[in-house]
Amino acid sequence: MMSNSSAGESPIQRPLRRKSRWSTVILAVVILVPSCLAFGKKLAELISLAQGDADGVFAITPVVNYLLASLGFFFLFCWAILNGMFSDIEDPKRSFLETERMLDDERI
């Protein structure tokens, strides 16, 4: 079911594939960098709040909820990288369709 995605590509497909990879990277950077910066700034404010005004400490409840959920997903993300979940990033979209085709073929 696994296939080598780059094998058998025509000279026309190759630049398209490169373009698609670049657009993915650019979009990821455009989204992630400003969002992470904003998040970092707000995290710093939270820490200063927790150390300062006692009346504002209640705000920590929702933030801790968020941080716990995000921490879980951060670990999952690290696990996914270490286990090669992104090694051939485009392959699953083809192998899943192939499996679907085979499952339906056997019904006919």
Place this chain on the structure above:
Amino acid sequence: MSPNELPQHEELVDEKLVISFFLAALGYLFVSMLGGFLMALQLIRHFPFPGVELLSPGRWRMIHTNVVAYGFLANAFLGALHWAVPRLTLRTVLSKRLSWFIFAAWQVVVLSTAIGIMLGQAQALEWGETPVWIDPLALAGLLLVAVNFMAPISRLTGPMYVTLWYFMAAFVWTFLTYAMGNFMPQYFVTGTAAGAVGGLFIHDLVGLFVTPLGWGLMYYFVPIMLKKPIWSHGLSLVGFWGLAFFYPLNGIHHFLYTPIPMFLQYAAIVATIAVELVVTTVLINFFATLKGSMSALVTNMPIRWFYSGMVFYFLTCLQCSFQTTLTFQALIHFTDWVVGHAHMVMFGVFSFWLLGVMTYLFPRLLKTEWASQKMLSWHYWLSLVGITLMSADLIVAGPFQGYSWAQLLPWEVSIELSIPFWAVRLVAGLLMFSGLLVFLTNIGLTWAKSRKLSHVAANV
């Protein structure tokens, strides 16, 4: 896996179970729309059962929202998951018996919720009004769902298709969101902190239960329908991880201008705008996939439902990123703008997707073509015109109400000016309700056709 080692579809998917979930879902959608209809009559001062406590419009409004979430959406998602997960993983769920138990138990949870609300036992949490004695049962049900589906997914090795990422996250998030919203404000935190948690719950129910399941199903069904892979799997994963990290903090934007510290309100606004950017990447991916197959929008009914839902999704998220700014919020808070927005999300997006999934799967489950293609078309157009009219009507009504309040006009003035909008809302709701009735009739006719065909086949 070679074709010889491939399990049979019949071994993987319990089709009767999928049909049962879908029929339960549609039954609840009928009840929910009936609740909406009663509330709409109350708004235009034509409520037919004044003074009858069990039918009080306030209680039926809660039945309307809760039955949509836990009756229609949850059942329809569970039906679709019982089709998609075994086929994607090539493994059955942990136990088919457990699946039937979950089916029965979940109907008990939803019916008990509706009865509890009718009897006035609602919990004081928006969209989480499930009576407190049902909450542990519902949470146990969600845990069983997660265990049942995670068993085949966890046995996979190698890179996973994006749909399974979304599903995995949804199983974890839904459990956590339900526990957070229904238990923390009830037993552990009070005051503003409880309000903040309530805000997180409302929004996370959309973003962390419905959204990942919805997008997961779209990534599964759209390539199958179009017979080609998604444009970029890498980009789809950017969308998934973006949702994972930016969505959970969005909910505080329901409580702007409250005593919640401003840094937290600003964080929610930033996170909401970040989600809009993530959503844009997802839509780029789907519309790039559609490129070269545009005719499918005309010829393929499920694709039409899916892409109409995606357009509504983009509009709602765009709307969201504007309406969470403080300036905008000052005008529209508590107005019908928000109600229009909520209907566009719940019906225009997720119900459209699930109705599209049912439109695709019912003929496969009943082993025959739809009895009437014309009725399918009527269902789609009545639903589309209905939801477009309802959303537009309420979104326009919102600023009228907001400005009348800002001018400190008497409350009655805002009621009087709202009544024409509420009359249009009733008409729009009736269009959507008629669409559902046409769909139910078509299912009935197709079922009869299927039985007739199997009877003929048995006699040959």
